[in-house]
Amino acid sequence: MRSPNHALIETELNALSEHMEGLLAGRTTAVLVKRSLNDELCDRVYRNFQASKGLYERSDGVAGRMVGTNAFLKSASDIHDDYQKNNGFAELLFQGAPNLYRQLFDCVEEAGFRFRHAYIDGVPAPTHRATIWTDECEEQLVLKAHTDWPQVRHSGMEYSDVEHPVAVNFYPRHPANGSSRVRLYDFVPSPGWLEERGILAGGYPIHLNELHDVDYIDIHPEAGDTLLFAASKVHAVFHGSRGDDDVRLNINGFIGFSGTARKVLAWA
Numbered sequence: 001m002r003s004p005n006h007a008l009i010e011t012e013l014n015a016l017s018e019h020m021e022g023l024l025a026g027r028t029t030a031v032l033v034k035r036s037l038n039d040e041l042c043d044r045v046y047r048n049f050q051a052s053k054g055l056y057e058r059s060d061g062v063a064g065r066m067v068g069t070n071a072f073l074k075s076a077s078d079i080h081d082d083y084q085k086n087n088g089f090a091e092l093l094f095q096g097a098p099n100l101y102r103q104l105f106d107c108v109e110e111a112g113f114r115f116r117h118a119y120i121d122g123v124p125a126p127t128h129r130a131t132i133w134t135d136e137c138e139e140q141l142v143l144k145a146h147t148d149w150p151q152v153r154h155s156g157m158e159y160s161d162v163e164h165p166v167a168v169n170f171y172p173r174h175p176a177n178g179s180s181r182v183r184l185y186d187f188v189p190s191p192g193w194l195e196e197r198g199i200l201a202g203g204y205p206i207h208l209n210e211l212h213d214v215d216y217i218d219i220h221p222e223a224g225d226t227l228l229f230a231a232s233k234v235h236a237v238f239h240g241s242r243g244d245d246d247v248r249l250n251i252n253g254f255i256g257f258s259g260t261a262r263k264v265l266a267w268a
Contacts, residue, residue, distance in 0.1 A: 129251070254268065
C-alpha cells in the first residue's frame with residue numbers, strides 16, 4: 001500500500017546530497033542509496049564484525065548480537081560509560097574499508113548544512129553501531145514495529161530537539177532475492193497513543209494488529225545498500241525466508257537538524 005506522500009527514492013552515493021534537505025526537513029520519507037560499498041568491501045566489514053572483540057548479546061529486549069553502543073533508555077551517565085566502552089569497536093568495523101559514515105557526512109555538508117557529532121557529557125557521540133538481529137515472532141519479524149522519536153525527544157541529550165530524526169542504515173550483509181524487507185508505515189504515533197500502550201519512553205514494541213489500516217511501503221535493500229528514512233514513522237523488519245544465507249548485518253545511526261545547535265547532529 002502506498003500513499004502519495006509516502007514514497008521511496010533510489011539514488012547513488014554521489015547524488016545523495018540532492019536529497020538531504022528533504023530528509024532533514026521531514027518532506028522525504030526514504031532514500032535508498034544503491035551499492036554504497038562493493039561486495040569485497042562489504043565482506044571486509046562483515047569479517048570485522050564477526051572477529052570484533054567488542055561483540056556482545058543485546059540485553060534490551062531485542063534479540064541480537066551487536067558491536068558498538070546501545071543507548072536505549074539509558075541515563076546520560078550510563079550512555080557516557082557505554083560510549084567509552086564500546087565506540088572504539090564500532091570504529092574498527094570499517095578497518096580496511098571506506099568509512100561510509102564519513103562519506104555520508106560529506107554529503108550533509110555538500111547539501112549546505114554544518115555538521116558535527118552530538119555531545120554527551122563532553123564526549124562526542126558515536127556515529128554508528130552494528131547489529132545482527134536474531135528475534136523471531138509473528139509474521140517472521142526480526143525487529144518488531146516501533147518508532148524512534150520517543151528515544152530522541154525524551155533522551156535529555158543535545159539531540160532531543162531534533163524534529164525529524166533520520167535513521168541511517170548500511171547493510172554489509174542482507175538476505176538475497178528480496179526475502180527480507182523494511183516495512184515503513186505512514187504513521188507517526190502521538191504521545192497520547194504511545195502512553196495508552198505503555199511505550200511512551202521508548203516507542204517499542206507496537207503490535208502489528210494495530211497497523212492493519214495504515215499505508216506502508218516495503219523496502220528491499222541489498223548487500224552494499226544504505227537506507228535513510230524518517231525514523232519517527234513506525235517501521236519493522238521482516239524475514240520472508242529463513243536459511244543459512246539470511247544474514248542481515250545492519251550498521252546504523254541517526255542524524256537530524258538541531259534548531260538549538262543550528263547544525264546537523266549525528267549520534268547512535
